[in-house]
Amino acid sequence: MRRVLTADRMRAAERSAESHHGMPSSLLMENAGRELAEVAHALGGPEARFVVVCGPGNNGGDGLVAARFLLARGRRVTLVLVGPSEKRTSGFQRNLLALGPSGLEPQALGALEAPRPGDVVVDALFGTGLTRAPTGEFAEAIQHLRRWREAGAKVVAADLPSGLHTDSAEPFEPCVEADITVSFGFLKPGQVLEPGASLCGDVRCVDIGLPAQAVEEREGQELLFVEEADARGAIAPRRSDTHKGTYGHVLVVAGSPGKSGAAALSALGALRGGAGLVTVATRAAVVESVLGHAPEVMGWPLESPGPLGLADLEPLLAAAEGKDVLVVGPGIPRGEETATLLGELLSRIEAPAVLDADALNAVSTDLSILRRAKGPLVLTPHPGEMSRLAGVSTKALQKERVKVARDFARTHGVTLVLKGARTLIAHAEGTVYVNPTGNPGMSTGGTGDVLSGVVGALLAQGLKLPEAAWTAVFAHGLSGDLMVARRGMMGLIATDVAKGLCQVWTRWDR
Numbered sequence: 001m002r003r004v005l006t007a008d009r010m011r012a013a014e015r016s017a018e019s020h021h022g023m024p025s026s027l028l029m030e031n032a033g034r035e036l037a038e039v040a041h042a043l044g045g046p047e048a049r050f051v052v053v054c055g056p057g058n059n060g061g062d063g064l065v066a067a068r069f070l071l072a073r074g075r076r077v078t079l080v081l082v083g084p085s086e087k088r089t090s091g092f093q094r095n096l097l098a099l100g101p102s103g104l105e106p107q108a109l110g111a112l113e114a115p116r117p118g119d120v121v122v123d124a125l126f127g128t129g130l131t132r133a134p135t136g137e138f139a140e141a142i143q144h145l146r147r148w149r150e151a152g153a154k155v156v157a158a159d160l161p162s163g164l165h166t167d168s169a170e171p172f173e174p175c176v177e178a179d180i181t182v183s184f185g186f187l188k189p190g191q192v193l194e195p196g197a198s199l200c201g202d203v204r205c206v207d208i209g210l211p212a213q214a215v216e217e218r219e220g221q222e223l224l225f226v227e228e229a230d231a232r233g234a235i236a237p238r239r240s241d242t243h244k245g246t247y248g249h250v251l252v253v254a255g256s257p258g259k260s261g262a263a264a265l266s267a268l269g270a271l272r273g274g275a276g277l278v279t280v281a282t283r284a285a286v287v288e289s290v291l292g293h294a295p296e297v298m299g300w301p302l303e304s305p306g307p308l309g310l311a312d313l314e315p316l317l318a319a320a321e322g323k324d325v326l327v328v329g330p331g332i333p334r335g336e337e338t339a340t341l342l343g344e345l346l347s348r349i350e351a352p353a354v355l356d357a358d359a360l361n362a363v364s365t366d367l368s369i370l371r372r373a374k375g376p377l378v379l380t381p382h383p384g385e386m387s388r389l390a391g392v393s394t395k396a397l398q399k400e401r402v403k404v405a406r407d408f409a410r411t412h413g414v415t416l417v418l419k420g421a422r423t424l425i426a427h428a429e430g431t432v433y434v435n436p437t438g439n440p441g442m443s444t445g446g447t448g449d450v451l452s453g454v455v456g457a458l459l460a461q462g463l464k465l466p467e468a469a470w471t472a473v474f475a476h477g478l479s480g481d482l483m484v485a486r487r488g489m490m491g492l493i494a495t496d497v498a499k500g501l502c503q504v505w506t507r508w509d510r
Helices: 007-020 025-043 058-072 090-098 136-150 196-200 228-234 260-272 284-293 310-320 338-348 358-363 368-372 383-390 394-399 401-412 447-460 467-487 494-507
Strands: 002-004 049-054 076-081 120-124 154-158 180-184 202-206 223-225 249-253 277-283 298-302 325-328 353-355 377-379 415-418 424-426 432-434
Touching: 007 025, 025 058, 025 090, 025 120, 025 154, 025 180, 025 202, 049 058, 049 136, 058 076, 058 090, 058 120, 058 154, 120 136, 136 154, 196 202, 228 467, 249 260, 249 310, 249 447, 260 277, 260 284, 260 447, 260 494, 277 284, 277 310, 284 298, 298 310, 310 338, 325 447, 338 358, 338 368, 353 358, 353 447, 358 383, 383 394, 383 401, 394 401, 401 415, 401 424, 401 432, 415 467, 424 467, 447 467, 447 494, 467 494
Parallel strands: 049 076, 049 120, 120 154, 154 180, 180 202, 223 432, 249 277, 249 325, 277 298, 325 353, 353 377, 377 415
Antiparallel strands: 002 223, 415 424, 424 432
């Protein structure tokens, strides 16, 4: 699990490293530039030319160090300095002087021969401090970088592509698109959240000597990036002396006439997620249809007609008896009493519950249901559902996904899975986890139903929150990635993702 630091926290860590841990900023810059040069050097072929474009700040200083190391490796380097000399930091000035003996003279941007395919451009214009759109010669330099990349040159960004906001991950105009971004010390939000993550290309986080102890702990404010080793390690290998009862019984409350597939997909997600037993409680008219998708699923008919309401309370309480987890919502028939039913049901059941789809829409009309729940809750909204839950527009939500998810989880005491590109998992105590797996091919009906089942399955097997949630999200997304590698994005469907979980477990030896 990697920590993700805002620009403010990075600056505080660098100050603390110098004042309390004996790591001066000059040495941090030297280390950063050396690592930047190593990545650029490895990217360029034997005949590659290197263009290093430096702004006047410390990010430019990193670029100057990189230029010096590239020259030491015998590389052909062209240096471009952008911005007024009076804005140059002491670190920049020091490393510009250090380049003196090399004889490398800065070149004017407009006089440069355009880089060829195979050449490498190092973007060291701006670092983590940019707060407004680049203008003037900075904007012109970014436009050159963009054209060079379009012409086939590779772009390596120092910490962030220039023009990208560190914390919001939103690009200003213009903004560089990098092939590789070298992240110094710790990851930044702009590198792991969209749309910034796509502009960063391949992110390489390198050690520059910044002590972990220099990072101030901020309880309830941590942002963490989930890695495959974390998710794999959360699931223990199965022992030989186990049986179906060992791996839990999931009750899926889902489906309705015309939407039996939603119930089936959630049940399949639970089965492929490793649950020992899965029962689907649904309207009597669709039980056989649901069971037809998977003979391993058991059915519990709900005899009352129409939308879910208070008449279903006692049958659902009976169905929940002895179950380890409830998954509620995919394809349910929602009506005027559905929110009241959910409030009563959740207030009487101690087992964890996963709320998805129309269960979320019902709860959005009375959020007090969440606090009245007796057991732990996981909510798995897509942006439209989250907009209704949080009472904000989808546009506003997408601009502040981390804040909205964190605030909602803390306020209501739940674990929130905010689905989308780079799904977020927010825990009630304030930590937010960023999931890197998944792809646009999964933008199809039913994949969220599969996810709700996987979350339920891992909870049934004994994983605690928030670990069960971020592990399920990672595995679900990785399943989609593995299936896309075999089948492509076009036409990927939810049952493919359910089947692909077997590839994940094989990969993880689980």
